[in-house]
Amino acid sequence: DAGVIQSPRHEVTEMGQEVTLRCKPISGHDYLFWYRQTMMRGLELLIYFNNNVPIDDSGMPEDRFSAKMPNASFSTLKIQPSEPRDSAVYFCASSSTSGGVQLTGELFFGEGSRLTVL
């Protein structure tokens, strides 16, 4: 498997523009997570899905952020409108807790999308 695939790898945009980040989880994984990483706040969980259903979005900073998972192989994180403080690396991760060796399920991360909002 190719692993978790994220796009774009880098995005530079101007304040007020809409940003859409995309993620393809590992096939067969039933959990999908969106994280944000900054120097100041470290790695923060924004939202996670189980079987395509959003379970906990309490980490989403505000209404400008939204996430969807229309099917098991695709998820998006949208920021509208974007602001400079949204600049960060956004990671998508997936995991499977069925049939795995590790009881809490190993998280497999993508390479991240580095967002810069000017």
Place this chain on the structure above:
Amino acid sequence: LAKTTQPISMDSYEGQEVNITCSHNNIATNDYITWYQQFPSQGPRFIIQGYKTKVTNEVASLFIPADRKSSTLSLPRVSLSDTAVYYCLPGDSNYQLIWGAGTKLIIKP
């Protein structure tokens, strides 16, 4: 959720054994302890997980004392490529993991 304390940074040299200790005084009965590694410009990567005593895999060992209030990640014979940030994560589920600042390990030649 268990709060963790681990050194902000550590230095070592190639070929040495490196031990990174993490304290998690209020770990819950159901919590496992998981360690992840993160290289610059990459997502974190799972290293090892354990509940008690000792766990060993091809890349590391994890030592957990009987009271489980701490854990030690042991990297044998490190190389330059082991330079990374290492996160200690107690928890009983992936969605409850609280990622602290981790330990920045720098390996010198």
